[in-house]
Structures are given as structure tokens and as C-alpha cells.
Amino acid sequence: MKSFCASPKLVRSVYCLIAVAILPWVIWNGFIQQLNSEWNDLVLRLRPPTAYSQALGQIVLLAIDDRTAAKYGPLPLNRRTLATAMQVLAEAQPRVLAVDLLLPEPGDAAADEALASALRRYPRLILGAALDSDGQPQASWIDPLPTFANQATVAHVHAAPDPDGDVRSVLLTKEGANTRRWAFGLEAARLFLGAGRPLEKLDSVTLGSIRLPASHADNRLLFINYAGPEGTFQRVSFADLIERRAAPASFQNKLVILGVTAQGGGDRIFTPVSSGIGMSGIEIHANVIRTILDKAFLMPVGPVAEFWLGLLVIGAAVLAMVRLQGTRLLLAFMLVGALLFGAGFVSVSLGYLFPIGSLITVFIFAAAVAAVSEHSILRRSLAGEVRRRQEYAFRVQAIAHEIKTPLTAIQGSSEMISESWVPEEQRIEMAGLIHKESKRLTGLVQTFLSVERLASGTIGLEKRPVALRRVCEEVVDRGRLYAARKKIQVEFDAPEIDLKADPELLSFALYNLITNGVKYSPKNTSILVSAEEAHGSVIVCVADQGQGIPPAEREMIFQKFYRAKRDEKGSEEGTGIGLALVKEIVEQHGGRISVESQPGAGSRFTMTLPKE
Ligand code: ADP
Numbered sequence: 139m140k141s142f143c144a145s146p147k148l149v150r151s152v153y154c155l156i157a158v159a160i161l162p163w164v165i166w167n168g169f170i171q172q173l174n175s176e177w178n179d180l181v182l183r184l185r186p187p188t189a190y191s192q193a194l195g196q197i198v199l200l201a202i203d204d205r206t207a208a209k210y211g212p213l214p215l216n217r218r219t220l221a222t223a224m225q226v227l228a229e230a231q232p233r234v235l236a237v238d239l240l241l242p243e244p245g246d247a248a249a250d251e252a253l254a255s256a257l258r259r260y261p262r263l264i265l266g267a268a269l270d271s272d273g274q275p276q277a278s279w280i281d282p283l284p285t286f287a288n289q290a291t292v293a294h295v296h297a298a299p300d301p302d303g304d305v306r307s308v309l310l311t312k313e314g315a316n317t318r319r320w321a322f323g324l325e326a327a328r329l330f331l332g333a334g335r336p337l338e339k340l341d342s343v344t345l346g347s348i349r350l351p352a353s354h355a356d357n358r359l360l361f362i363n364y365a366g367p368e369g370t371f372q373r374v375s376f377a378d379l380i381e382r383r384a385a386p387a388s389f390q391n392k393l394v395i396l397g398v399t400a401q402g403g404g405d406r407i408f409t410p411v412s413s414g415i416g417m418s419g420i421e422i423h424a425n426v427i428r429t430i431l432d433k434a435f436l437m438p439v440g441p442v443a444e445f446w447l448g449l450l451v452i453g454a455a456v457l458a459m460v461r462l463q464g465t466r467l468l469l470a471f472m473l474v475g476a477l478l479f480g481a482g483f484v485s486v487s488l489g490y491l492f493p494i495g496s497l498i499t500v501f502i503f504a505a506a507v508a509a510v511s512e513h514s515i516l517r518r519s520l521a522g523e524v525r526r527r528q529e530y531a532f533r534v535q536a537i538a539h540e541i542k543t544p545l546t547a548i549q550g551s552s553e554m555i556s557e558s559w560v561p562e563e564q565r566i567e568m569a570g571l572i573h574k575e576s577k578r579l580t581g582l583v584q585t586f587l588s589v590e591r592l593a594s595g596t597i598g599l600e601k602r603p604v605a606l607r608r609v610c611e612e613v614v615d616r617g618r619l620y621a622a623r624k625k626i627q628v629e630f631d632a633p634e635i636d637l638k639a640d641p642e643l644l645s646f647a648l649y650n651l652i653t654n655g656v657k658y659s660p661k662n663t664s665i666l667v668s669a670e671e672a673h674g675s676v677i678v679c680v681a682d683q684g685q686g687i688p689p690a691e692r693e694m695i696f697q698k699f700y701r702a703k704r705d706e707k708g709s710e711e712g713t714g715i716g717l718a719l720v721k722e723i724v725e726q727h728g729g730r731i732s733v734e735s736q737p738g739a740g741s742r743f744t745m746t747l748p749k750e
């Protein structure tokens with residue numbers, strides 16, 4: 139039975155399909171998307187500092203820092219202290235004041251009034267609000283006291299951390315009980331620009347002339363393009379302001395963000411650019427504002443582009459695996475890795491977040507699938523090559539053996555011919571035998587070469603019309619000569635049958651079956667060669683009265699170089715190749731061979747060949 143062996147083409151098509159099939163899984167897999175974020179964080183951390191940022195010079199952080207806390211604390215700061223500082227700041231005339239402090243509960247009435255009147259001095263004022271976290275189905279807003287919020291714009295101060303806790307984006311709006319609030323950074327930028335209400339479209343939000351790529355489908359999520367780590371923005375200590383050590387010019391016409399940076403204040407969250415400790419809330423707001431004012435938006439390339447890029451990467455992995463090996467393969471892999479990482483840098487500078495993690499995952503997966511498959515293809519072809527070499531060596535042996543028989547006859551006859559006592563009549567007979575055997579030798583060599591080339595697939599079968607009876611008669615005659623040594627009768631019975639076959643190969647097969655019958659039968663028995671036509675096929679049988687074949691070995695005798703256990707040490711020489719060649723010839727004709735046998739009572743080999 140032939141084992142199923144897929145062609146390399148089929149194996150390659152299947153593994154390419156597998157690699158492509160995982161693409162959607164990679165694109166919509168949360169874990170791999172997280173991997174993308176991590177890789178992009180690395181790009182963001184490694185890229186050179188923002189070369190040009192107008193917003194960087196327009197934003198000032200007024201920091202309630204550790205020094206302020208130590209001197210004017212505890213936190214939250216006393217409202218009277220806040221009021222004093224706001225009065226001082228108002229004199230410097232900032233364009234916008236954004237207060238990232240929650241001022242929801244009433245305090246000392248006089249202090250509250252002092253703060254309210256100080257805040258009233260700011261025409262463009264933003265106060266922070268947050269959603270409560272009591273686990274209600276609909277969270278309610280923790281708004282600033284109405285006396286502070288009187289003329290102010292109230293905005294939400296929530297960050298939108300990713301599953302790993304890093305803040306890479308902000309939700310431009312948030313919905314609480316009955317009210318939707320815009321983000322603190324968006325409102326600050328809007329007031330700074332003097333723009334009207336934000337204009338909402340399905341795919342964007344527009345502020346004046348700035349279009350923010352935050353779609354409704356993504357909950358108005360805006361990626362923050364961090365200008366740098368903590369400390370990138372100009373910063374003035376609250377203590378310096380209140381003690382009038384800060385130059386008023388540093389606030390004039392600026393967007394001032396007031397908030398806590400002190401370690402004890404708790405307003406710190408991790409970002410892609412922070413290391414060690416988190417980034418303060420006001421620095422994150424400043425980065426949101428700078429992303430908007432500088433129009434330095436970052437956008438993911440999207441699933442469609444990710445899919446096409448994935449296909450490209452799979453192609454590269456498969457090509458590398460099929461074409462390259464050793465150091466070149468390693469270098470190609472390193473090159474692809476470097477290219478993907480490089481593309482990350484280029485695309486961030488163009489405003490796109492490149493899916494480095496997805497593509498590296500796809501590349502590794504595709505390369506692994508290709509490597510395993512290519513390995514099996516290679517192993518199979520190597521095993522095939524080894525088998526072919528073994529077969530070749532054995533076949534050479536078989537040829538040598540088959541050639542030996544006529545050669546021995548030629549040698550013996552030629553020796554006798556030279557003897558003087560041999561009568562003339564016998565001499566002529568021997569010369570005839572020598573001629574016949576040498577012709578047979580040539581035929582044998584030719585047949586072997588044909589079989590060899592047939593098996594290796596270098597020649598096709600040459601079918602032509604054959605008068606079967608005549609071919610069989612010729613082979614049976616030769617068989618009789620061979621059988622004479624054991625006084626075995628070779629009988630022949632067949633009608634005239636025409637079929638299409640390769641006559642040389644057919645003779646070779648039949649001759650093999652007859653000589654086997656002789657070899658494995660005792661003396662004084664007989665062999666019957668018969669042929670008949672049935673249902674469009676031609677059936678040729680060779681039946682002997684020999685020792686038969688044990689049932690367990692009946693299939694195996696057709697394998698190359700197999701000899702029945704009994705005959706391995708028997709007197710008849712053999713290589714075990716004959717029947718394998720007969721089978722090969724019959725199958726090349728589109729036919730089949732079978733054997734029936736009664737151990738001790740003989741064997742009957744049947745070749746069934748198609749007539750056409
Ligand atoms: P070889 O005759 O050179 O050994 P073959 O391939 O022709 O090789 O035959 C394989 C084996 O099948 C033989 O060694 C023998 O054991 C068995 N065999 C073949 N033909 C017969 C037969 N007519 N009767 C009994 N055994 C046979």
C-alpha cells in the first residue's frame with residue numbers, strides 16, 4: 139500500500155493558510171494589543187525629545203509640591219492659602235487657569251468666600267470634577283461648590299488607564315448622572331484658543347480649527363503624545379508664587395495648571411514615559427493639552443492596515459524560511475526585527491501607532507510554522523534520497539547476479555568448443571548457444587536499464603500493440619531451456635490475444651515468474667503458463683507445483699529484496715528483486731499482480747493487465 143505523502147507545494151500552501159488564519163486572532167487579541175502598546179512605549183521612550191512644540195512654551199504648571207506641603211500643609215491646602223496664591227497669580231494675568239483640585243465640600247465660610255472672590259478674577263477658569271466611585275449603576279459627579287464654579291467651566295479629570303495600569307489615552311467625554319462632561323485638557327485647550335463649543339462628528343471632535351481624531355465608536359478616546367518625562371513642562375512651585383519669588387512674566391498670557399505634585403498627594407499615575415514613580419496628574423493634563431494644541435495626534439493604523447501588514451510579514455517569514463539557511467537566515471530575521479522596530483519610529487513621527495507587537499508575533503508564528511513544515515519536507519526528501527541510493531546499490535547487485543547466469547553458460551560452452559575431442563556437430567550447437575546467450579545478455583542488460591529508468595521516472599512506458607501469444611511463446615521457449623536442468627515441464631495454453639503493452643518489459647516479467655517457478659519447485663514437476671481475456675483485461679497466469687509460499691509472507695515477497703525465510707539459506711540463488719520489478723512493471727501498465735499458494739502444493743501468480 140502506498141503511504142500518503144503530501145507534495146512540498148501542498149504542505150507550503152497549508153502552512154501559509156494556517157499562518158494567515160491566525161491573523162484575525164492576533165489583530166483582535168487583547169494580550170497582543172497590549173504587546174503593541176508596550177513596544178510603542180519603548181519607541182516613545184527612545185525617540186528624541188520633541189523637536190518643536192509651541193504648546194511647551196505656553197503651558198505652566200503651578201505645582202503644590204513637597205516643599206509647599208511641608209510649609210503650608212497638610213494637604214489638601216487650606217482654602218485661605220489657596221485664595222492668597224490665586225490673588226497673587228491673578229496679578230500676573232494668565233490667559234487660562236485650570237485648577238486640577240476637587241473643591242466639592244464647603245469649608246470655613248470666610249475662607250471659601252475669599253477663594254471664590256479670588257477665582258472670580260479669572261475670566262477663563264476651569265475647575266475639575268470627578269465621578270464618584272461608590273459603585274452606583276450611574277455614577278454621579280463630584281462637582282466643585284457652586285460658589286467656585288459660578289463662572290467657571292467644569293471638566294472631568296479622569297485618566298483612562300490601560301489594563302496594565304499605564305495611561306496612554308484620555309476619554310474626551312465622560313457621562314455621569316444626567317450630565318456629560320468634556321475632559322479637563324480639552325476644555326483647557328478650548329479656552330486657551332478662545333474656541334466655541336466642541337463640534338462632534340462620528341469620527342472626530344473639532345475645536346476651532348483643530349480636528350481631534352477621536353471617534354464616537356471608540357468612546358472619543360484620544361491617544362496622548364507625551365512630550366517627555368515628568369519635568370518636561372515649565373513648572374513653578376506654589377510656595378514660590380505665594381512668597382512672590384516667581385516672576386509674574388512667567389505666567390502672563392499662559393495656560394496655568396494648578397495641581398498637586400507632592401508625593402503625599404497621591405495624584406500620580408504611570409505612563410509610557412514615566413519610570414520609577416508615576417507622573418503627576420497636572421503633567422498628564424499638560425500632555426493632553428499639548429497633543430491638542432500641537433496637533434500631535436497619534437492614531438493606531440487600524441485593523442485593515444494591520445491585516446495587510448500581517449500578510450506582508452507572513453510572506454517575508456515564509457520566503458526567508460524557504461530560501462535561506464544558516465547565518466543568512468539569522469541575518470534576515472534580525473533585519474526584519476530591525477525593520478519593524480524602525481517602522482515604529484517612522485510611523486510615530488507620522489502620527490501613527492505601528493502594531494509592532496502584532497507583527498513580531500505574526501512573524502515568529504509564521505516562521506515557526508514554516509520552519510516545522512520545511513523541516514519535515516527536508517527530512518522526507520532526505521529519507522527518499524537515502525532509500526533511492528540503497529535501492530540503487532541493491533539493483534546493481536541484482537544486475538550483476540542476473541548477468542552471471544548467461545555468462546557462466548557462455549564461459550562453459552566457449553571452453554568446450556576449444557577442446558579437440560568435441561565433435562563438429564556439437565561445436566556448432568555450442569556456438570549457437572553462445573550466440574543465443576550473448577543475445578539474451580544484451581536483452582537482459584537492456585531490460586534492466588529500462589526498468590531502472592522506468593522506476594526513476596525518467597522514461598514512460600512505451601505501450602504498443604502486442605500479440606500476446608507470440609510474446610509468451612518466445613518467453614516460454616527460453617523458460618524451457620532454463621527448466622531443463624530440473625527436468626521441469628513448461629506447458630503453455632493461450633488463445634490469440636491483442637493488447638497494448640511494452641513487449642520487452644512484459645517478457646521480462648513473465649520470464650521472471652517462470653524462472654521463479656523453476657527455482658522454487660522440485661525436479662520432475664510442471665509449470666503451466668496460461669493467458670485469457672476477461673472484461674477488457676488480459677489475465678496471464680504462471681502456476682507451479684513447487685513448495686508454495688507461507689501465508690504470512692505472501693504480501694512481503696513483492697517488496698524489494700525480500701526473500702522467504704526458507705529460501706534465504708536455500709540452494710537457489712536470488713536477490714529478492716525479481717518480484718518487486720515484476721510488480722513495478724505490472725503497475726506501470728495500470729494492472730495488478732496477485733498470488734495464491736498452498737504451501738507444499740504450488741503457487742499461482744496472476745498478472746491482470748488492461749487491454750488498452
Ligand atoms: P529471488 O527469486 O531472487 O529471491 P524474487 O523477488 O523473484 O527474488 O522472489 C522473492 C521471494 O519470493 C523468493 O526468494 C522466494 O522466497 C519467493 N518466491 C518467488 N516465487 C516463488 C514461487 N514460484 N514459489 C515459491 N516461492 C516463491
